[in-house]
Amino acid sequence: MxxxxxxxxxxxxxxxxxxxxxxxxxxxxxxxxxxxxxxxxxxxxxxxxxxxxxxxxxxxxxxxxxxxxxxxxxxxxxxxxxxxxxxxxxxxxxxxxxxxxxxxxxxxxxxxxxxxxxxxxxxxxxxxxxxNAIAALSPAPQAEAEEPKEVVGPDITRVLDDMISEAIASIGKPTPDMGKSDRIEVLRLLESRGAFHIKRAADRVSARLGVSRVTVYGYLDEVRRG
Structure with a gap:
């Protein structure tokens, strides 16, 4: 232990x-x-x-x-x-x-x-x-924003939807154009962030990716084995 x-x-x-x-x-x-x-x-x-x-x-x-x-x-x-x-x-x-x-x-x-x-x-x-008010009076170069580490919301499904959107956006192509490897990468990102601990996560991911729930679980098995 x-x-x-x-x-x-x-x-x-x-x-x-x-x-x-x-x-x-x-x-x-x-x-x-x-x-x-x-x-x-x-x-x-x-x-x-x-x-x-x-x-x-x-x-x-x-x-x-x-x-x-x-x-x-x-x-x-x-x-x-x-x-x-x-x-x-x-x-x-x-x-x-x-x-x-x-x-x-x-x-x-x-x-x-x-x-x-x-x-x-x-x-x-x-x-x-x-x-912003100060910058409008005295423009200066803006520092690059740090990527957020946490998403906070009153409804866990909205947090999940946001996580799915970020994972899909990271692939850089529309979901209809994604191949199997792209979809697996989406699931890898979501798994790394604990998304599948949320109830009905597989249903929402399958709807967003345009694949069946069975396919999502198959891809998830590949991610967890790999």
Whole structure:
């Protein structure tokens, strides 16, 4: 059995125990940063990522509430619990296109299994509006935008659809023009991001690629064997 790397030295018996410790911290972070800062505690103990949000402050940032879904990162993390998945200051975006800067810290139970995640998402829209106003007065070369690592949305199917769209776009050709190798590459990208942990993912992928559900599962078997 692999040695589990703790995201933090503290271990908790339950999400309820963790929430008692983090609830005032969540409120403090949101109050200090402002209304454009969302702070979320995800319950990952049941592995029900369609309804993982245990507590949330400033949920208007992503349009989510208690009982809402995780993101593509949640699915990726649970594919390999042995790794240290803490991440700080990475780029993300909402499903309606607003850019975020985010951080995530993962907590474990006494057995070392991932129990929960504390996630902070800061909407950059107010800052970008101010920068755009300044740039209009004093034009300067714009730095190339970093590719978002996380997609945040109130509905897990919208997150999945966005993941599928990104995978298809990366191939660089319309789906009717794709060959088998192109479609397999789409599935490889989706599998690497944990998309097939989402319910009915195969149905949505088959509809977008214009192939049968059986074909999708056949391609997925090839990806997992390879």
């Amino acid at each position: 692999p040695t589990l790397l703790p995201a933090t030295d503290a271990r908790f018996q339950s999400v309820e125990d963790l929430h008692r410790v983090l609830e005032p911290v969540m409120r403090a972070i949101a109050a200090a940063v402002g209304p454009h800062c969302e702070v979320v505690l995800h319950d990952l103990s049941s592995r029900d990522l369609d309804h993982s949000i245990y507590a949330i402050v400033n949920g208007h940032v992503s349009g989510r509430s208690v009982g809402g879904p995780s993101t593509n990162l949640g699915f990726e993390v649970l594919r390999d619990e042995s790794a240290d998945h803490d991440a700080f200051g990475y780029r993300g975006r909402t499903v309606d296109g607003r850019e975020l800067v985010s951080s995530s810290v993962y907590y474990r139970d006494p057995a070392g299994r991932i129990l929960a995640a504390l996630c902070i998402n800061v909407d950059l829209t107010p800052m970008q509006s101010a920068l």
